[in-house]
Structure formats: C-alpha cells, structure tokens
Amino acid sequence: MTFLEAILLGILQGLTEFLPISSSGHLVLAQTFLGLKEPLVFFDVMLHVGTLAAVLVVYRDAIWKLAMGGLSTLTDTQFWRKPVSTFNTSTELRFVWLILLGSIPTGVIAVLFKTELESFFHEVRLVSVMLILTGIILQLPRLRKQEVNNADTPTGKLRTWHAPLIGIAQGCAITPGISRSGTTISLALFFGIPAKTAAEYSFLLSIPAILGAVVLKIRDIEETTIPFYTVGAGMLAAFIVGYVALRFLLVVLNRGKFSLFSYYCIALGLISLLVALIQ
Numbered sequence: 001m002t003f004l005e006a007i008l009l010g011i012l013q014g015l016t017e018f019l020p021i022s023s024s025g026h027l028v029l030a031q032t033f034l035g036l037k038e039p040l041v042f043f044d045v046m047l048h049v050g051t052l053a054a055v056l057v058v059y060r061d062a063i064w065k066l067a068m069g070g071l072s073t074l075t076d077t078q079f080w081r082k083p084v085s086t087f088n089t090s091t092e093l094r095f096v097w098l099i100l101l102g103s104i105p106t107g108v109i110a111v112l113f114k115t116e117l118e119s120f121f122h123e124v125r126l127v128s129v130m131l132i133l134t135g136i137i138l139q140l141p142r143l144r145k146q147e148v149n150n151a152d153t154p155t156g157k158l159r160t161w162h163a164p165l166i167g168i169a170q171g172c173a174i175t176p177g178i179s180r181s182g183t184t185i186s187l188a189l190f191f192g193i194p195a196k197t198a199a200e201y202s203f204l205l206s207i208p209a210i211l212g213a214v215v216l217k218i219r220d221i222e223e224t225t226i227p228f229y230t231v232g233a234g235m236l237a238a239f240i241v242g243y244v245a246l247r248f249l250l251v252v253l254n255r256g257k258f259s260l261f262s263y264y265c266i267a268l269g270l271i272s273l274l275v276a277l278i279q
C-alpha cells in the first residue's frame with residue numbers, strides 16, 4: 001500500500017463511517033478496485049480509530065456530562081441508601097448503563113464470529129448484497145412516524161430493552177457492507193426514539209465497540225507489512241473527513257432525510273454485484 005492509497009482509504013473511511021452507507025463495505029470495494037491483495041483488516045481497524053477520535057471530539061461535551069453526572073451520582077450517599085430510586089432519577093448514569101448493556105451483545109458476536117466475519121472482507125459479492133440490505137434497513141424508520149421532540153432528556157424514550165436489540169444490530173454490522181450507524185440509528189428511530197438521542201446513543205455505543213476491535217487486532221501489529229507512518233496518514237485523513245461527515249449527518253438527521261441514503265446503498269450494491277458477477 002502506498003502513502004497516497006492510505007490517505008485515499010482514510011478519506012473514504014471518514015466519509016462512510018458516519019454516513020449510513022457502510023465504511024467497511026466501501027473499503028472492501030475500494031481495496032478490490034485498487035488491486036490490494038494483502039489482508040488489510042488491521043488497517044481497517046486503525047482507520048476506525050481515526051473516526052473514533054472524531055466521535056470523541058464532536059461529543060466531547062456529552063461525554064464529559066455523562067462522566068461527571070455518573071460520578072456525582074455514585075459518590076452521593078443517597079445512591080447507596082436507595083440505589084434503585086436514585087439510579088432511575090439519574091439520566092446520566094442510566095445512559096451510561098444503557099451503553100454498557102448495548103455493548104454486551106456486540107462483544108459476544110464479535111468474539112464468537114470473529115473469524116467468519118473477517119473472511120467476508122474478501123467476498124465482494126457478499127458485500128454487495130449486504131449494501132443492498134443496508135439500503136432496505138434505512139427505510140425502516142419510514143414505517144413509523146417520528147415525533148418531534150427537541151427538548152428530550154439525554155435518554156429520551158430509550159428503554160432498557162432497546163439497548164440489547166440495538167447492540168445486536170451493531171454486532172451484525174461487523175459484517176462488511178452493513179452500515180453500523182445506519183443499522184443502529186434506523187432501529188432506534190423505528191422504536192420511536194428522537195433523532196438527537198438516537199444519533200447520540202449510536203455513536204457513543206460505537207466507542208466500546210471500536211476499542212474492543214482494537215484489542216482483538218492488537219496482536220496483528222507485528223504481522224502487518226504496512227509502514228506505521230502510512231497507517232498514521234490514513235488515520236489522520238479518516239479523523240478530519242470523519243469529523244466533517246459526522247457534523248453533516250447530524251444536520252441530515254435533524255431534517256428527517258436519513259432514509260435518502262438508502263437509494264445510494266441499493267444502487268451501489270446492485271452495480272458492484274453486477275460487476276462481480278461479470279468478472
């Protein structure tokens with residue numbers, strides 16, 4: 001992989017990680033068209049670290065508020081006297097709990113099916129089909145009319161039983177071609193969760209998922225043949241472009257145009273599938 005190719009893939013990752021069009025699916029197609037034959041799962045994970053940094057920057061205030069609010073509740077003597085009632089009144093602590101609860105099924109899926117899911121990075125036809133499936137999933141929120149509620153609390157209408165289901169959706173999105181943000185946000189919107197809360201929960205839920213992926217792939221550092229400065233260039237490009245893309249997505253969500261990305265996913269999936277069948 002050349003330095004320029006790493007930057008281009010970083011830009012692609014930044015654009016597609018937050019837009020609901022599957023970053024991993026685009027990365028597989030791009031690597032195929034660039035003729036890159038070596039395994040690039042580790043590089044893909046490192047690009048996700050770059051976009052993770054964008055999440056931390058965009059949601060820094062929310063993360064700080066959750067951390068301080070949760071710690072404040074835990075250090076309050078009232079919490080230890082009446083933990084259940086205090087827990088229910090602390091929106092910050094409850095939101096953190098929902099993130100942890102949603103992360104459990106994602107982690108289980110990643111550990112149990114890690115090898116099988118990684119093998120899909122070489123299956124262009126499968127990735128194409130998954131892109132089409134993502135397009136269908138993005139139409140899911142249209143089945144339920146969303147309520148406008150810009151003043152909702154941090155947890156909004158997010159219920160305890162929503163968390164594991166969204167976590168399962170995130171786990172399934174490890175498959176290249178299925179958009180993580182598209183799947184989790186679409187499901188949250190379908191549950192009637194306001195767009196602002198759906199996006200915040202989806203992207204904060206991605207933090208432990210990406211960190212977990214890095215831990216699982218850390219052993220591959222010695223196996224990769226890509227120079228570290230090349231990997232770093234790709235990560236930086238992913239961070240910068242990812243920050244802009246995330247801000248753009250939040251505007252699209254607030255305007256209720258989220259499902260428009262489905263047409264792009266279906267079109268790209270059909271085209272790439274046709275090309276793969278012809279070759």
